[in-house]
Amino acid sequence: MGKRHEKLGIKQTIQRHWMDRTVQMMLAGMTEKEIRLELDAYLATQKQSGGMGERGRKTYGMAIGILASWFSPENDLIPLRDDALFIAKGLPVVEWLPLHWAVISASYPFWFNVARQVGRLLNLQEQITQAQIFSRLKELYGDRETVARNARYTVRSFVAWKILKDSETKGCYVKSTPVSVTNAQIILLLESALHASPEAKGSLSVLLNSPAFFSFCIPSMSGDLISQHSDRLEIDRYGLDDIFLRLR
CATH class of the missing domain: 1.10.10 (Arc Repressor Mutant, subunit A)
Known part of the structure; x- marks a missing residue:
């Protein structure tokens, strides 16, 4: 538990449709090896921004590690993952977001902690800034560049998942409809x-x-x-x- 709570691990923006694709492969009965091979080929064509384009193995390999929250979680998280997969089987893909959130938050508490700081700021004001989020996280994790970088990727993932929206001012965000x-x-x-x-x-x-x-x-x-x-x-x-x- 300790190591999991200390790690950051969100080293790039994660697109929600990558998570959807991973779950679809699991529901189709594919093995972990088959899923890794499929993701290896698929993510080589997927940019962090959500568009198409070639990427190197070093960058998209980081995404596979996070997607593994679904297909290869730590042993104590397997029951939660199994329940999430069972629930996903009975829902349309558009309703899987809370399941992705649960699975990734359990595997990467940093994701959950970024969300908590974002939520606290949104409780105080309608528009929040990247700098405000980073400042609060540094109080928890220390004043390291890696904290800000991982937080930036996490926040951009929130935007990609449409739970945060970019405001007209760069580096500022507003809440989406819950x-x-x-x-x-x-x-x-x-x-x-x-x-x-x-x-x-x-x-x-x-x-x-x-x-x-x-x-x-x-x-x-x-x-x-x-x-x-x-x-x-x-x-x-x-x-x-x-x-x-x-x-x-």
Whole structure:
């Protein structure tokens, strides 16, 4: 858990349709080796900007590492990935975004932490700047150029996924319309948030209102409903209203 929370790892902009393609290959029953070979050929033609064009193995290989959150996650994340894949099977591709978010946040807590800082800033103002995001992240990860670079790629991924929008001013962003999510997706997002936290636990009300979920419409949810739909989340009750979640 420690190494996962310390790493940055978002070394280029990730296009959402790359994630979609990865899941489609998994649902088609392709093996990890087959998926890697297919992505190797496909990403060689895909620019970070979303357009077409030749790229070197060194650059697009970094993207394969992130897409591996789906087809080759760490052992403790396999059950979450398997549930996400099961949910994806019953949904149209356009509704997979929360599943991608959960899978990548669990594997790369840096992604989740960038989202949390973006969400906190959006709670305070309608338009936010790259500099504001980087400043907050440096308080967590240190004042390193790699932090700013990885954060820049993460934010550009948010824009590519259409959960943030470029404003008329360069380096400034505004919020997009939040995405609706199903109960199953909410529970998966909550589990991913616990994986993204070193403590692996948290208040249910705090998690549901996490600024990291700024891109989703997340309604209130009872601990009983979570218990009925997940055997990986432990519910701890303190008094009448205090409900805490933790990973089993």
